[in-house]
Amino acid sequence: MPIPECPPLPVPDIDPAAALLFVINAASGRHDADVTRQVIETAxxxxxxxxxxLFAPPDDLVRVAQRAARMATERRTAVIAVGGxxxxxxxxxxxxxxxxxxxxxxxxxxxxFARTHAIPTDPAAAAxxxxxxxxxxxxxxxxxDRVFLVNASVGLYPQLLEDREAYKARFGRSRLVAFGAGLVTLLGRHRQLRLRIELGANAREITTPTLFVGNNRLQLEQVGLSQASALDEGCIAAVMLRPIGALAMLGLIWRGAMGTLGxxxxxxxxKFQRMRVKPRRAWGRRTVKVAFDGEVSRMSMPLQFQVSPQPLYLLKSRAEPAVSDAEQGHT
Known part of the structure; x- marks a missing residue:
């Protein structure tokens, strides 16, 4: 079902003399904050x-970000996100x-998100x-009404993210810890979601441990999903699993690592532009845990996934292609 036409907001006009507004998550230690400040000021x-x-503690980040965005509009400048x-x-x-x-x-x-849009992961280069x-x-x-840049999902993936954060708090932040936590979650017992999904006039009922919606080419391509091309067509991609046991899940993990999950x-x-998701039964659950871009929150059902009619305006070079893993030294 096509998204209703509406005129996009104009491209922001940035005054180079206006101060850029940096919103920085202050959850890191004093040393990291000093390093971040030095990198930005040097650039x-x-x-x-x-x-x-603008350093903001996690519980005040939303308010600071909203205030910074309003100031950016008034001053004809940009707001800069510094963090994960x-x-x-x-x-x-x-x-x-x-x-x-x-x-x-x-x-x-x-x-x-950064790697897809050729944004360097080195702080000085990014600045x-x-x-x-x-x-x-x-x-x-x-x-x-919540924006997601990379992905949004219900079911198994929100649980994976919560477990990953618990493991990181205990063992430190690294890709190895994140992978290990994900492995433990995926091989555990999974609660099945019984959902009704509506795509325009078409509807179907599904049973799945997870429903994942992706808006990031790099992530979709890494695991071998052909729907990565949907992003070129103004669509986003949905992925869902049939109910399976631990052994089959292990096989899927291997396929994902090898880039053959599809x-x-x-x-x-x-692929789709708009999808409505609700409990299969009228008396089903009223709220559900939702993951979006690494965060987990509860949302009221039904859920409406869609491509936003309005774009986001990102500061980037028009000439630079997306940066591959090899170019940034990732494995």
């Missing part, structure tokens, strides 16, 4: 630009709502790149 000085650094996927999502939500430009300095573990960038319209997804007969994927 600003070299470019002859000015900036305002959750921080970037929060600032992107505010920037999208205001129609102002967003810059990104990634500090996460996987950085799918220099955004200072050279111009606002470019990019596609974002919505789950109800070949598994227990995996179904399809």
């Amino acid at each position: 600003l000085l070299a470019a002859g630009r000015t900036g305002e650094l 996927d959750g921080t970037i999502n929060t600032v992107a939500q505010a920037a999208h709502a205001q129609g102002c430009a967003l810059g990104v300095m990634p500090q996460g573990t996987f950085n799918y 220099q790149a955004l200072l050279r960038g111009a606002p470019v319209a990019i596609q974002v997804g919505l789950i109800n 070949e598994a007969d227990t995996v179904e994927s399809f």
Whole structure:
């Protein structure tokens, strides 16, 4: 079902003399904050630009991001997200709502959004790149009224993220810890979701441990899903699993690691622009845990997944292609 036509917000007009607004997650230690400040100030000085650094504790991040986005619109400047996927999502939500430009300095573990848009994961290089960038319209997804840049999902994936954060708190932040936590979750017992999904006039009932919606080419391509091309068509991709046991799940993990997940007969994927998801029975669950860009929250059913009619304006070079894993040294 096509998204209703509506005029997009105009491309933000940025005044190079206006101070950029950096929203920084202050959850890291004092040393990391000092390093971040030094990197930003050095890049600003070299470019002859000015900036305002807004350090926000996690429980105040939403308010600070919203205030910064309003100020960016009023001052004809951009708001810059400095942090991991959750921080970037929060600032992107505010920037999208205001129609102002967003810059990104990634500090996460996987950085799918940054890598897809050729944003360096090195802080100094990222700061220099955004200072050279111009606002470019990019596609974002919505789950109800919440923006997601990379993915949104219900079922197994939110549980995986909660377990991963618990393991990181205990063993430290690294890709190895994240992979190990995910392995433990995926091989455990899974609660099945009984859902009704509606795609325009078509509806079907499904039973699945997880429903995953992706808006990131790199992530979809890494695991071998052909629906990555849906993003070129103004769509997003849905992935769901048939109910399977631990041994079959182990096989899927292997396929994902090898980039052949799309070949598994227990995996179904399809592209769409708008999808409504609700409990199969009228008296089913009223709220559900939802994961979006690495964060987990509860949302009321039904859920509406869709391509946002309004783009997000990201500071990036129009000429630079997406950066591959090899180019950034990832495995």
